[in-house]
Amino acid sequence: MEKETNNILHELTQSEYKYGFYTDIAMDMAPKGLSEDTIRFISAKKNEPEWLLEYRLKAFRHWLTMVEPTWAHVHYPAIDYQDIIYYAAPKRKKELKSLDEVDPELLDTFKKLGISLEEQKRLSGVAVDAVIDSVSVKTTFSETLEKQGIIFCSFSEAVQKVPELVRQYLGTVVPPDDNYFAALNSAVFSDGSFCYIPKGVRCPVELSTYFRINAANTGQFERTLIIGDEGSYVSYMEGCTAPMRDENQLHAAIVEIIALKDAEVKYSTVQNWYPGNKKGEGGVYNFVTKRGICKGTHSKISWTQVETGSAITWKYPSVILMGDHSVGEFYSVAVTNHFQQADTGTKMIHLGKNTRSTIISKGISAGRSNNSYRGLVKMTKRAANSRNFSQCDSLLLGDRCGAHTFPYIKAENRSSIVEHEATTSKISDEQLYYCNQRGISTESAIGLIVNGYAREVLKKLPMEFAVEAQKLLSLSLEGSVG
Amino acid sequence: MLSIKNLRASIEGKEILKGINLEVRAGEVHAIMGPNGTGKSTLASVIVGRDIFVIEEGEILFKGKNLIGMPVEERANEGIFLGFQYPVEIPGVSMTNFMRTAINEQRKYRGLDPMPAQEFLNSMEEKKRLLEIHAKLANRSVNEGFSGGEKKKNEIFQMAMLNPELAILDETDSGLDIDALKIVAHGVNTLRRPDNAFIVITHYQRLLEYIVPDFVHVLFDGRIVRSGGKELAFELEDKGYEWIKEAQV
Numbered sequence: 001m002e003k004e005t006n007n008i009l010h011e012l013t014q015s016e017y018k019y020g021f022y023t024d025i026a027m028d029m030a031p032k033g034l035s036e037d038t039i040r041f042i043s044a045k046k047n048e049p050e051w052l053l054e055y056r057l058k059a060f061r062h063w064l065t066m067v068e069p070t071w072a073h074v075h076y077p078a079i080d081y082q083d084i085i086y087y088a089a090p091k092r093k094k095e096l097k098s099l100d101e102v103d104p105e106l107l108d109t110f111k112k113l114g115i116s117l118e119e120q121k122r123l124s125g126v127a128v129d130a131v132i133d134s135v136s137v138k139t140t141f142s143e144t145l146e147k148q149g150i151i152f153c154s155f156s157e158a159v160q161k162v163p164e165l166v167r168q169y170l171g172t173v174v175p176p177d178d179n180y181f182a183a184l185n186s187a188v189f190s191d192g193s194f195c196y197i198p199k200g201v202r203c204p205v206e207l208s209t210y211f212r213i214n215a216a217n218t219g220q221f222e223r224t225l226i227i228g229d230e231g232s233y234v235s236y237m238e239g240c241t242a243p244m245r246d247e248n249q250l251h252a253a254i255v256e257i258i259a260l261k262d263a264e265v266k267y268s269t270v271q272n273w274y275p276g277n278k279k280g281e282g283g284v285y286n287f288v289t290k291r292g293i294c295k296g297t298h299s300k301i302s303w304t305q306v307e308t309g310s311a312i313t314w315k316y317p318s319v320i321l322m323g324d325h326s327v328g329e330f331y332s333v334a335v336t337n338h339f340q341q342a343d344t345g346t347k348m349i350h351l352g353k354n355t356r357s358t359i360i361s362k363g364i365s366a367g368r369s370n371n372s373y374r375g376l377v378k379m380t381k382r383a384a385n386s387r388n389f390s391q392c393d394s395l396l397l398g399d400r401c402g403a404h405t406f407p408y409i410k411a412e413n414r415s416s417i418v419e420h421e422a423t424t425s426k427i428s429d430e431q432l433y434y435c436n437q438r439g440i441s442t443e444s445a446i447g448l449i450v451n452g453y454a455r456e457v458l459k460k461l462p463m464e465f466a467v468e469a470q471k472l473l474s475l476s477l478e479g480s481v482g
Numbered sequence: 483m484l485s486i487k488n489l490r491a492s493i494e495g496k497e498i499l500k501g502i503n504l505e506v507r508a509g510e511v512h513a514i515m516g517p518n519g520t521g522k523s524t525l526a527s528v529i530v531g532r533d534i535f536v537i538e539e540g541e542i543l544f545k546g547k548n549l550i551g552m553p554v555e556e557r558a559n560e561g562i563f564l565g566f567q568y569p570v571e572i573p574g575v576s577m578t579n580f581m582r583t584a585i586n587e588q589r590k591y592r593g594l595d596p597m598p599a600q601e602f603l604n605s606m607e608e609k610k611r612l613l614e615i616h617a618k619l620a621n622r623s624v625n626e627g628f629s630g631g632e633k634k635k636n637e638i639f640q641m642a643m644l645n646p647e648l649a650i651l652d653e654t655d656s657g658l659d660i661d662a663l664k665i666v667a668h669g670v671n672t673l674r675r676p677d678n679a680f681i682v683i684t685h686y687q688r689l690l691e692y693i694v695p696d697f698v699h700v701l702f703d704g705r706i707v708r709s710g711g712k713e714l715a716f717e718l719e720d721k722g723y724e725w726i727k728e729a730q731v
Contacts, residue, residue, distance in 0.1 A: 430570045436554035437530055437564050438584040438640065439591065448583055452574030452623070 030087035036060065039187055042087045046156050049163055052170075059176035059186030066180045072343040073372040073404055074312050076285060079250055086188045086221070150203055150234075151196040155223050158194035165196060169227055173256040173293045173320070181252040181287040181314075185221045189254070192223035197232035197263070206462050207236045222253035228263035230296065235266040237462055251310075252287045261296025261323065266304070268461050269317075270469055272476075273309035280339025280368075283311025290317035294326030294352075302329035303346065304460045306469045308476040311340060316374065318347035321355035321383070328357040331457040333469075335450075335476045336369030336401070345375035345406075350383035350416065359390040362454050365401035366477050372404040379416040386416040394424045395453050397446065397477065447474030483508050483679050484529070484648055489540035491528045497538065498524045500704035506648070509676040513690055513715060514683045516701035517723040522683045523567060525701065526652045529681075530564045531557045544648065559591035563646035565637040567653040572624035577636075580624045581606065581643050588644065609642040613669045631662035638669035649673075650681045655689040667692030687719040702726050 030041045039060055043053040068079070145152055151162060158166050176186035197203055228234055238255075251273070259265050267290075276283025286309075292301035303317035319328030330346035348357035357377065365371040377388045394403035409418050427449055435445035451458065451470050458466050484506040491499040498521045506512055516522055528535050529542060531554040542549040549557055572580065586596040597605075606620065615635050625633050634654050641649050654666055670680060670693050682693055690698075690712065698714040699706045707726060708714060718725075 425573075428570070431572050433532060433554065434566065434570045434572070435580075435584075437558050437566075438580075438644065439555050439558035439588045440584050441555050441587065444583060444587060448575050448579065449572060452572070452576070452579070455574055 030085060032085050033082040034060075034084070034086060034188065038086050042188060042190070045087060046159070048159055051167060052159060055171065055176065056187050056189075059183050060188075062177045063180070063183035063187055066177075066183060068180050072314050072374070073370060073406075074314060074341040074343050076312055076341075079285070081184075084220075084250065087190060144204060148201050148204065149198040150201060151194065152207060153194055155189070155192040155194050155225065158225075162194075162196070165227070166194065166225065169225060169256070169258055171256075173258060173291045174254050174289050179289060182254055182289040185223065185252045185254045185289070189221045189223035192225075192253070194224070195226045195234065195236065197228050197234045199229045200231040201229075202232065203234040207234060220251055222251075224253070224255040226255070226257045226265055226267070228257070228259045228265045228299075230260045231262040232260075233264045235268070235462060237268045237270075237465060239270040239272070249283075250285050250287070253289070255288070255290040255317075257292030257301055259292065259294050259296065259299035259301050259326075262298045263296065264300040264302075265292065266302045267292070267317070268465065269303075269305040269307075270461075270465060270472065271305065271307045271309050271313070272472060274311075275309050275338065275340050276311040278338050280311070283340070284309065285312045286310040286315065287312075288315040290315065291320065291347075292318070292328075293320040294323050294328060294355075296326070297323040297352070298325045299323050300327040300329075302327075302331070302460075304329075304331040304457065305333070305344075306454075306457070306461070306472070307332070307334040307342060307344060308472055310342075313340075313342040313344055315344045316346055318349070319357065320349045320351065321357060321386075322351045323355075324352040325354045326352055327355070330357075330359045330361070330375075331460045332361045333364070333454040333457045333473070334362070334371055334373075335364045335473060336366070336371045337476055338367040338369060340367075340369040342370070343372040343374055345373045347376040348378070348388055349376075350379045350386045350388070353382065353384045353386070355383055355386040357386075357388045359388070359392070360456055361390075361392045362457055363392075363394045363403055364397070364450055364453070364473075364477070365394070365403050366397035368400045370402040370404070372406060374406040374408075376408040376410070377418055377420075378410040379413055379418065381412045384413055384415045386413075388416075388418045390418075390420045392420070392422045393453070394422075395450070396424065396426045443474070443478060446477050450474065450477060483545060484681075485541075485543040486529075487541050487543075489525075489528065489542060490538040491524065491535045492538055493524070493535050498535070498704055499528065501540070502701075502704075502706060504699070504706065506679050506681060508647075508679055510697065511670075511674065511680045511682065511693065511695045513693075513695035513698045513712075514681060514701055514706075515685070515687070515698060515715065515718060517727075518685065520701050521704045522685075522701050523652055526564055526650045526681070526683060529557075529650060530554060530562055555587070556591070558644075559588050561647035563641050563644055563649045565634075565641060565649065565651040565654045567656065569625045569628075569633045569637055571626045571628075573626050575624050576621055577619045577624055578603075578606070578621065581640065584640075584644060605643065609639060612672055613639060613642055614665060615639055630657045631659065634658055634662060635665055635669075638666050642669065642673055645673075647678050648681070649678070650683065652683045653685060654682075655684055655686065663689065664692060687715045690715045700726055 030038050036057060039056045043056060174182050176183055226236060257265050257267060273284040273286060294301055301319045307313055317330060321328050328348050334342045334344050336342050345361060346359055359375060361373045363371040363373055373392045377390065379386055392405050396403055403424060405422050407420055411418055427446060432442055432445050436442060450473050454473060458469055461469055486502055486504040489499055489502040490497060502525060514522055524535065531552060537550050544560060544562065582602055589596060617632055625636060628636060637654060655663055682695065695712050698710055698712060700708040
């Protein structure tokens with residue numbers, strides 16, 4: 001251990017020297033670029049155990065041997081991985097005294113989304129008064145959860161508090177060498193969330209509310225690990241409908257979910273990262289690996305996502321149906337406008353007998369954007385009597401956007417049934433004219449039609465978010481017609 | 483209420499309306515008749531503001547306001563309703579949601595607060611009863627999978643909900659069996675008041691047995707060539723449109 005510390009110190013002094021670090025402030029930031037030094041720096045900063053450092057280094061060494069994938073239907077300039085700062089201590093945002101100091105355009109968006117005043121303040125970094133102090137809200141939540149034995153904390157905290165649990169499950173669903181971006185994340189992940197629901201416990205609250213309070217500083221390389229022990233239930237919500245601007249262009253997160261026997265995990269996402277401007281400049285590249293494993297019999301994992309942001313989305317929340325009678329679900333609405341590109345879908349890997357999966361994907365493209373569904377349904381030899389139903393719909397607004405569907409089906413047994421349905425439709429001028437004649441403006445009409453089209457997915461979201469997500473859909477398509 | 487003067491309109495360079503003059507006052511029902519392809523539907527579209535038509539000349543005033551250049555939804559919110567000849571299907575959008583959005587946009591335009599949900603639902607039920615429409619509309623998508631008759635009844639239902647000052651019914655009678663026709667006519671007669679007006683566009687005289695017009699106009703080759711009372715409709719029924727055509731030569 002001492003030797004290890006010395007090594008780290010040595011590396012640190014080396015890098016300081018090498019990069020000319022000499023102030024305390026600079027110590028909160030890793031040198032630009034990616035090397036074993038960077039990784040040792042991050043791990044040391046977080047006071048991580050040796051096994052985790054080894055985990056990161058192994059991932060990094062593997063990453064060096066990999067090439068960036070090019071199969072997705074997206075195009076972007078080459079990313080310079082040496083031009084990224086991989087660790088920076090969370091910066092304190094300048095606190096504002098009142099909402100008057102906030103960018104009016106941002107406030108306008110909040111208003112349209114129906115976000116409460118208090119929350120607007122929190123999201124835009126305005127100091128909140130003591131009564132609704134978010135810390136006290138957080139404490140209340142923590143107490144409720146702790147009573148039930150639920151562990152819900154930041155990933156770094158979990159590494160310190162419950163290292164054995166982290167070690168037991170980390171990388172078991174998304175191994176470090178899974179794909180290029182997963183390897184990168186495994187090497188340099190900054191922080192994220194950890195959640196453990198003990199045997200037989202139904203988490204009494206949507207972890208969403210809590211998470212939103214915590215969401216102020218989401219990292220570039222987030223790592224999330226959720227474990228539902230036998231017979232447990234949790235509904236987890238990630239993201240926020242409020243627009244998230246970020247200096248970091250590249251985001252490569254990993255989410256791993258483990259559902260043991262009879263456990264159910266619902267994971268909902270609303271993603272609204274900065275999509276770039278109307279000319280297609282800037283915007284976040286979102287390369288995410290999300291995967292769950294239904295490990296025990298009768299377990300269930302369900303992914304619901306509403307994707308409206310990012311310049312590029314590359315994301316396939318998947319379920320490995322290992323336990324017999326396990327259930328996997330994927331409900332998705334992906335909206336692209338202007339020059340956005342999305343290549344998203346899911347993988348349902350049926351390993352156990354009598355397993356069931358459902359895929360409902362609704363793509364909406366406007367402007368000059370490209371929206372692709374890519375999905376794999378695999379019925380292995382062992383997965384007797386399993387079923388999948390897939391429905392992939394595309395809705396086009398205008399004639400300069402694209403919608404693509406790439407379904408892959410692999411059936412290796414004769415007793416399973418795989419069904420795939422797909423439709424492509426357009427919002428027609430006649431529909432808009434009809435709505436207009438009833439007094440409904442074109443923008444409201446698009447919102448109405450799009451929300452109707454996405455209804456099947458939106459109703460899977462936790463109530464409070466469904467309403468915001470509806471407004472978000474309309475907002476994302478503002479100015480897309482006419 | 484509606485005043486059209488020397489209206490000329492074209493589509494893709496082809497002139498369809500060649501100088502229309504029409505005055506509609508509150509409390510009146512006007513029927514516009516004529517052979518197919520003479521510009522009846524175009525006239526309806528131009529009044530409600532469909533932008534595929536180009537106004538070459540003339541004016542359209544509604545309650546003294548100039549309609550030319552006014553967007554479709556604004557004209558609607560001013561109180562103009564069009565019952566479509568071919569109502570379009572909007573999958574995924576429930577009638578409840580659609581009507582509620584329409585009503586609340588109209589209220590917003592008039593500076594009113596949105597209608598409370600319960601009041602709205604009650605109003606839907608009340609209008610259905612009034613019009614003797616028994617079909618379950620609320621949870622169905624707008625016109626999706628509706629039969630021809632159901633679509634037309636749905637237009638009348640929407641008209642009742644939106645309570646327009648001027649309603650234009652574009653060949654609402656086409657493709658209707660006699661029972662559906664009676665329901666549509668009953669709807670119009672029920673909603674007829676001294677402060678609103680109707681323009682009923684029809685190819686056949688049949689509808690006018692149930693909706694008795696104050697005035698009948700015959701549209702031919704983009705012009706109103708004959709105007710008269712309800713007896714003009716009977717004359718047309720007897721002599722057919724050939725009579726008009728011959729008179730033009």
